[in-house]
Amino acid sequence: MRPAARLRWVLAQLLLRLSRWRTTGEVPRKGILVGSPHTSNWDWVLTMLLAWDSGVTIRLLVKQEFFKGPVGWLLLRTGAVPLDRANPGATIRRLIEESATDDTFLLGIAAEGTRSKVEYWKSGFYRISQQTGLPITLAFVDGPSRTVGWGPTFTLTGDVRADMDRVRAFYADKTAIRPALQSVPRLREEDQD
Numbered sequence: 001m002r003p004a005a006r007l008r009w010v011l012a013q014l015l016l017r018l019s020r021w022r023t024t025g026e027v028p029r030k031g032i033l034v035g036s037p038h039t040s041n042w043d044w045v046l047t048m049l050l051a052w053d054s055g056v057t058i059r060l061l062v063k064q065e066f067f068k069g070p071v072g073w074l075l076l077r078t079g080a081v082p083l084d085r086a087n088p089g090a091t092i093r094r095l096i097e098e099s100a101t102d103d104t105f106l107l108g109i110a111a112e113g114t115r116s117k118v119e120y121w122k123s124g125f126y127r128i129s130q131q132t133g134l135p136i137t138l139a140f141v142d143g144p145s146r147t148v149g150w151g152p153t154f155t156l157t158g159d160v161r162a163d164m165d166r167v168r169a170f171y172a173d174k175t176a177i178r179p180a181l182q183s184v185p186r187l188r189e190e191d192q193d
Contacts, residue, residue, distance in 0.1 A: 005055055012052035021046060025150030027054040028137040030105050032129045034167070035139045036121075036185065037176035038110040043141050046148040047108065048078050050139070054150070059095065060108040092128065099132050108139070117181045120188045126163070129156050138170050143177040160189045 001009070016022065035047060044060070051058045057079045064082040067075055075082075083091050099105040113122040129136050138151035151170050156163045167185045176182040 008052035009055060012049045016049055016053065021146045021148060023050050023053045023149055024147055027056060027150055028106065028153050030103065031135045031137050031153060032125050033058060033106055033108040033137050033139045034125050035108055035110045036112065036171055037141065037174060037182045038112045039115050039176040039178035039181035042177055046141050050148045056104065056106055058106045058108040096128065096132055099134060112183050115181060118183045120186055123187045123189055126156060126187065130158065138167060140171065140174045141177060142174045144175050160187060164190055
């Protein structure tokens with residue numbers, strides 16, 4: 001393990017122990033990470049601790065407005081990628097190109113797209129997975145059990161409703177840090193079928 005990675009691992013171990021959170025699950029090496037439920041800025045902190053504890057770097061899409069001052073510097077150093085939500089295409093195309101040549105490519109997406117309750121998840125994770133052939137991994141934060149982890153990894157079938165039924169089944173027993181803001185996993189495309 002390289003010195004920087006070792007330092008991140010030690011820091012993650014310490015902070016997880018102090019905060020009484022634990023990590024679980026099998027670490028994916030390549031794919032699209034679907035992070036849910038996303039209701040708090042603490043979700044980002046816990047996701048970084050999960051990545052550091054697991055020895056991986058996640059390219060986490062974060063709206064570009066957060067990349068100002070020292071917070072922006074910190075976000076860039078932890079692998080975050082600024083996303084212009086008004087015009088995400090260029091960023092996504094660049095990341096898709098990187099995924100073809102990087103053996104440890106992990107792209108993290110908060111499917112809700114916001115920390116607020118929403119009727120529909122953003123379907124970017126689904127489209128990117130379909131375009132690249134990369135599997136998705138369902139990552140999670142569960143407030144009551146104080147667990148952050150990696151869920152199952154699987155390849156989407158293209159049957160949106162069946163794929164999302166699998167996603168809903170996994171997240172059914174996961175509770176957000178702020179439960180009142182938690183959204184049911186559902187894509188607008190399911191209503192269009």
